[in-house]
Amino acid sequence: MAVRERENAGKELQRRQGVVIEQANQSAHKQRVKGKLSARRRVDLLLDPGSFVELDALSRSGDSTGGQGQEHYGDGVITGYGAVDGRPVCVFSQDATFMGGSLGEVHARRILKVMDLALRTGRPIIGINDGAGARIQEGVVSQALYAEIFHRNVKASGVIPQISLIMGYCAGGAAYSPALTDFVVMVDQASHMFITGPDVVKAVTGEEIGVEELGGARTHSSVSGNAHYLAADEEEAIDYVKDLLSFLPDNNVSFPPEYPADALTDDSVESDAERRPGLDDIVPTSSTQPYDMRDVIEQVVDDIGLVEIQGSYAPNIVIGFSRVEGASVGIVASQPLHLAGCLDINASEKAARFVRTCNAFNIPVLTFVDVPGFLPGTDQEWTGIIRRGAKLIYAYAEATVPLVTVITRKAYGAGYDVLGSKHLGADVNLAWPGAEIAVMGxxxxxxxxxxxxxxxxxxxxxxxxxxxxxxxxxxxxxxCNPYVAAERGYIDAVIQPSTTRSHVARALRMLRSKRDLTRTERGNMPL
Known part of the structure; x- marks a missing residue:
């Protein structure tokens, strides 16, 4: 190549890069006016400074102007890879300022390319969704490529962590991709997700409903259960994703990161240094009086406490991540403050999904039990409590990660069976002296x-x-006590509540060498 041609080539690259930079500036301004972050700024806040490597920044579709009268690169999405707290991740971020963030062919292929990269390299993928759905101008191509994204979601399920941030609209077929991922984070008053919008609902059914009530973040956090966390703003949503990643491994054949903190200071389970005397009095003397199981959890896990998931949905059971001796654990816990801790359909499915997520990513499950059984009533029976409650049985029974269970008070009937009992394969089962393990109260x-x-x-x-x-x-x-079960080996030890942390920590430490010796064929979960 001649010197002049080389110079011209360099200038052309600079020109195109300049267009990309100008696009980013214009996008940021448009979003700022709306009080929102730009697609690129969201990526910058998620990833470690200077770690982002963009892919396909110069890609564009046949109609590269998007009807906006000027050359446009990227087709409304930013894709690439970088790091969160030094750990590699892949990411895509939709740009709502270009054709509403709608999914066209180039847009979709960029997302598919980075999803494939995440799968090949075994790293988590974070999708930042802010788009109007399928690009009508591209017809069936847009629909077909949505299905390809769903296919990638399914291939990646249980192999690499998939996290979805909903930062604006995620409508129509677009909503199914986040639903196939492990965690969905939404922003209050800013995120909206639905299959059919208010206008279609009214046209077909005559029902009048606002967009916030139909598919807003609060609806999906407390009613549908589609969202795992409700953030006050975009920055909080991004911080929550970083918290989640700190508990998760890069993929299903690696282990979560460990942090050198809060190790036990004494080898004796009766060590005064490790006692939590507040636990001895935390359960009320009356078996019908409620208490907050989160108070129990906080005194057993490390100082990081509990990072709760789906806190507003099915509050009669608590799920989330924490650490014991610096190592990740998944928490499943009855919540006596709501429905006396009864299991219902929503609680069963919430806990079952979480146990399966932990099992996929090599995270031990620590279960706290105070359950009077399954919630009675025709509503529960007619909407499928038998089949849907069976999902919780299936999830525990198929789990191969370490399973440690602590019964703090009630463990009645089928509730005793399904919440991490020895009979479903739990490794270590503990009970407090006041535990009531029986068919019923x-x-x-x-x-x-x-x-x-x-x-x-x-x-x-x-x-x-x-x-x-x-x-x-x-x-x-x-x-109605823990000793009948202990005599038969269903309970490994009846312990003083104040020694729970010591017993749990040692059990988890011992179980780190646990190996999966079960069948490898796929079962058929009662979905």
Whole structure:
């Protein structure tokens, strides 16, 4: 190449790069006016400074102006790779200022390319969604490429962590891709996700509903369960994604990062240094009085506390990530503050999905149990509690990661079975001295088992209440305690609550060498 041609080539590159920079500036200005971050700024906040390497920045479609009357590169999406806290990740970020962030052929192929890169290299992928859905001008091509994205989501499922940030609209078929990922984060009053919008809903059904109520962040955080976290603003949403990544491995054949903090200071489980005396009095003396299970969790895990997931959805069960001795653990816990900790359809599916996520990414599961059973009622029965509750059984039974369970109070009936029991394959099962492990509570059991005797006492004019109380205490002493289960090996140890952290930490430490010896064929979960 002649010197002049080389100079011209260099100038052409500079010109095109200049166009890209100007696009970015214009996009940032448009978003700033709306009080939102630009697609590129979101990537900058997510990744470590200077780590982002953009791919296909100079790509463009046949109609590269997007009807905006000037040359435009990127086709409304930014893709590439970088690092979060020094760990490699892949990312794409849709630009709503170009054709509404709609998905055209070049746009889609850029996303597919970076998803393929993430799969080949075994690194997490974060999708920042802010688009109007399929690009109408490109017809069936746009629809076809959405399906290819879904296919990639499924291929990556359980292989690499997939996290979706919803920063604006994610409508129509576009909404299915985040639903196929591991975690979805939305922003209050800014994120909207639905299959059919308010206008279509009204036209087809006559129902009038606003966009926020139909598919806003609060709706998906508390009603549908599609969102795993509700952030106050975009910066908080991005910070939450970084928190999630700190608990997750790069892929399914690696392990989560460990942090050199909060290791036990003494080898004795009875060490005063490791005791948490507040746990001895945390459960009320009355078995019907509620307490906050998160208070228990906070005293067992490291000082980082609990990073809760889906906190506003199915609040009768708590899930989230934490660490014990610096190593990641997934937490599943009954929540007596809501529905007395009963399991219902939503709680069962919420916990089952989380256990499976932990199992896919080599994260031990620590379960805290205070459950009176499954929630009764025709609504639950008719909407499928049998089949949908079975998902929780399946999730625990198929799990091969370390499973440690602590029963703090009630473990009645099927609730005892499904929440990490020894019978479903849990490795270490612990119970507090006041644990009530039985088919049902003493009050209900007394009335059922001794109904004839109580009827006879009533007919003879005797003191029914006194007799019932005597029979109730007899039931508690004989059956409703942790010792019957301990005698049969269903419980490995009955422990003082204040020593729970020590017992849990040592169990998890021992289980680090656990190996999967089960079958490798895929089962058929009752979806």
């Amino acid at each position: 003493a009050e209900g059991a007394t009335d059922i088992v001794h109904r004839r005797k109580l009827a006879s006492v009533r007919a003879e004019g005797g003191d029914v209440d006194a007799v019932r109380e005597e029979l109730r205490r007899e039931y508690e002493d004989r059956l």
